[in-house]
Amino acid sequence: MMAGGDLEAGRSYCVLRGETVSGETIDIRPITLTNAMSQRTWSMVNATISNQSFKLTSIHPANVLLLERSGGIENLPYGARMTDLLAAWGKLYNDQQDSSSPRRLKAVRIDMYQWKSGRYDDYASFVMSWRAEL
Amino acid sequence: MKTLRAGSALSLGVSRTVVHGTFLISVLATSFSALGQLPVTILRPTGVMKLLPWGFYDRLLTPSGMVTLKWAMLLSLLFGMAGIFTSAFTKVSLILVLLYQGLVRSFGHYNHDEMLAVYYLVILAFSPCGDAFSWDHWTRRRQITQARFAYGYPVLLMQLLMAWLYFSSALVKLRVAGMKYLSPDNFPVLAIYHSLDNLHDTSFKLAFWLPRVRGVLPFVVGIVLLWELLFPLAVFWRRSRWWILGFGIIFHVATLFFMNVFFPYQLAMYLVFVDWDKVADWLNQKANDFRLAQDTAS
Numbered sequence: 001m002m003a004g005g006d007l008e009a010g011r012s013y014c015v016l017r018g019e020t021v022s023g024e025t026i027d028i029r030p031i032t033l034t035n036a037m038s039q040r041t042w043s044m045v046n047a048t049i050s051n052q053s054f055k056l057t058s059i060h061p062a063n064v065l066l067l068e069r070s071g072g073i074e075n076l077p078y079g080a081r082m083t084d085l086l087a088a089w090g091k092l093y094n095d096q097q098d099s100s101s102p103r104r105l106k107a108v109r110i111d112m113y114q115w116k117s118g119r120y121d122d123y124a125s126f127v128m129s130w131r132a133e134l
Numbered sequence: 135m136k137t138l139r140a141g142s143a144l145s146l147g148v149s150r151t152v153v154h155g156t157f158l159i160s161v162l163a164t165s166f167s168a169l170g171q172l173p174v175t176i177l178r179p180t181g182v183m184k185l186l187p188w189g190f191y192d193r194l195l196t197p198s199g200m201v202t203l204k205w206a207m208l209l210s211l212l213f214g215m216a217g218i219f220t221s222a223f224t225k226v227s228l229i230l231v232l233l234y235q236g237l238v239r240s241f242g243h244y245n246h247d248e249m250l251a252v253y254y255l256v257i258l259a260f261s262p263c264g265d266a267f268s269w270d271h272w273t274r275r276r277q278i279t280q281a282r283f284a285y286g287y288p289v290l291l292m293q294l295l296m297a298w299l300y301f302s303s304a305l306v307k308l309r310v311a312g313m314k315y316l317s318p319d320n321f322p323v324l325a326i327y328h329s330l331d332n333l334h335d336t337s338f339k340l341a342f343w344l345p346r347v348r349g350v351l352p353f354v355v356g357i358v359l360l361w362e363l364l365f366p367l368a369v370f371w372r373r374s375r376w377w378i379l380g381f382g383i384i385f386h387v388a389t390l391f392f393m394n395v396f397f398p399y400q401l402a403m404y405l406v407f408v409d410w411d412k413v414a415d416w417l418n419q420k421a422n423d424f425r426l427a428q429d430t431a432s
């Protein structure tokens with residue numbers, strides 16, 4: 001934020017969505033699920049996408065195992081732990097619903113978009129998604 | 135010296151209540167058990183948090199571990215706010231809040247909203263902030279025994295910290311971006327970027343209106359920079375204080391609606407600039423007037 005905004009630089013952002021048991025796709029605001037992450041949910045998601053937790057001097061043992069299995073950080077897909085985060089959010093969302101509610105989720109996904117550079121338009125070019133079945 | 139005399143045991147005691155109370159309300163409103171369900175594998179311990187072993191985080195980052203932390207924080211902050219065993223509980227609150235703030239920063243980014251209040255906890259933990267406006271004082275466990283300087287200095291330090299925070303923020307912007315910070319696209323691009331996702335706490339869309347008025351925005355950004363640079367005046371020149379703090383309230387409310395970025399902790403900390411002795415005198419006067427009026431009526 002200190003560097004200011006530059007219209008020429010492209011920027012990506014994410015939208016959290018849920019797929020309900022009734023077949024609807026709904027937007028879900030994570031602040032309603034984990035309000036402790038107030039003002040920092042977006043940076044948590046960005047760090048998860050860029051696998052920042054695999055780039056530490058002391059890595060969590062479960063992440064060390066995943067790194068060994070994948071053959072190194074260069075082989076790790078973007079958002080290697082995103083499904084874990086999505087599953088946690090999906091469970092928290094479903095815990096807020098009645099067990100028979102049609103709004104219960106069968107899957108959660110995060111869609112990444114890019115605002116391409118140069119103009120105040122075309123804000124939502126789809127980039128990729130991560131999805132977790134519940 | 136006049137600035138130092140402005141602080142008093144009462145002002146320091148009220149500041150303790152405000153700072154601890156702000157954290158207490160925040161902790162009360164936060165679901166710690168939900169935080170405990172986030173995967174520990176996305177955690178990136180930061181600063182001194184790196185010194186703690188992963189086994190500690192595995193145990194802490196569970197619903198029961200986080201609810202235990204919540205209860206410990208609630209009790210400690212409540213005692214700190216009320217001024218019960220003040221010296222001990224201001225220090226315990228500091229340690230617990232540091233741990234919690236370190237934890238949420240290890241998931242996300244180094245958000246600066248709460249940082250000023252954390253620094254205030256450090257100051258309060260090592261100052262005689264329980265000598266007035268506290269349970270300890272009312273039950274005569276603690277009395278105002280120190281020179282006025284001992285109470286005025288911590289209050290002045292808190293005000294100076296806030297002034298430095300805004301002043302340095304302007305300096306960093308000018309150092310990093312230079313005069314480009316005053317470009318007409320700076321504010322609309324930042325504001326729109328923070329309004330596109332649904333990961334922010336709010337979803338206001340006023341940012342999309344800003345490109346229409348981009349011509350005047352360099353002046354708006356310039357005024358904000360000037361306000362940040364002039365913020366230290368609020369400490370030393372009382373006549374400017376309420377203008378500067380008033381502009382700050384407007385600024386932070388505007389960032390909420392235009393950028394979906396809000397600084398509630400920082401706004402609450404503006405209360406350290408209030409002259410609480412004057413407020414107490416005014417309240418006493420009102421109480422006396424009320425009593426007089428009742429006596430006259432009877």
